[in-house]
Amino acid sequence: xxxxxxxxxxxxxxxxxxxxxxxxxxxxxxxxxxxxxxxxxxxxxxxxxxxxxxxxxxxxxxxxxxxxxxxxxxxxxxxxxxxxxxxxxxxxxxxxxxxxxxxxxxxxxxxx
Amino acid sequence: xxxxxxxxxxxxxxxxxxxxxxxxxxxxxxxxxxxxxxxxxxxxxxxxxxxxxxxxxxxxxxxxxxxxxxxxxxxxxxxxxxxxxxxxxxxxxxxxxxxxxxxxxxxxxxxxxx
Numbered sequence: 001x002x003x004x005x006x007x008x009x010x011x012x013x014x015x016x017x018x019x020x021x022x023x024x025x026x027x028x029x030x031x032x033x034x035x036x037x038x039x040x041x042x043x044x045x046x047x048x049x050x051x052x053x054x055x056x057x058x059x060x061x062x063x064x065x066x067x068x069x070x071x072x073x074x075x076x077x078x079x080x081x082x083x084x085x086x087x088x089x090x091x092x093x094x095x096x097x098x099x100x101x102x103x104x105x106x107x108x109x110x111x112x
Numbered sequence: 113x114x115x116x117x118x119x120x121x122x123x124x125x126x127x128x129x130x131x132x133x134x135x136x137x138x139x140x141x142x143x144x145x146x147x148x149x150x151x152x153x154x155x156x157x158x159x160x161x162x163x164x165x166x167x168x169x170x171x172x173x174x175x176x177x178x179x180x181x182x183x184x185x186x187x188x189x190x191x192x193x194x195x196x197x198x199x200x201x202x203x204x205x206x207x208x209x210x211x212x213x214x215x216x217x218x219x220x221x222x223x224x225x226x
Contacts, residue, residue, distance in 0.1 A: 099145065
């Protein structure tokens with residue numbers, strides 16, 4: 001069963017607009033969430049994280065929102081830039097282990 | 113600080129062979145995790161090592177094994193390769209003392225099994 005779901009395989013936005021990437025999870029034990037960006041032929045690059053005790057975390061153009069009751073998080077990129085075009089993975093960690101559980105990723109394309 | 117390095121970057125093997133992949137973590141990091149990325153399954157956790165001990169294990173067959181050395185470098189071994197083992201193998205490192213630590217990934221090793 002997929003414990004972390006990214007239901008949109010792809011998203012296309014115009015440069016300068018907001019990109020919103022969504023992620024849902026099912027495991028109530030998850031208490032730390034991360035977003036990674038991945039270019040082809042490279043490893044995932046850490047973007048931003050959020051602990052379950054918060055509902056928002058900002059870092060420059062990137063903001064992550066967490067809604068624990070809905071088991072939903074989202075990544076907002078404002079303003080979007082063509083260099084943001086990549087696959088974005090949502091990941092979660094929780095319980096007693098150190099393993100990251102990933103969603104299947106969303107391909108973001110930012111058009112000039 | 114240098115990032116996570118993985119060698120080799122690309123490998124071609126045939127069915128039935130075995131392969132060893134290497135990962136050097138960020139200096140000071142003691143935890144190394146391995147992940148397999150395939151188009152169909154996404155990123156899946158293989159195992160995690162901390163201070164030379166396997167601390168967590170994913171749902172992969174026993175053909176997949178690993179180890180960690182005293183300098184925190186880690187190796188992953190796949191024996192009796194199958195076509196389905198073709199994938200990008202990623203390792204990630206973190207301090208390892210706390211669960212809520214960011215894991216930093218290497219560039220991966222692309223394995224093709226013919």
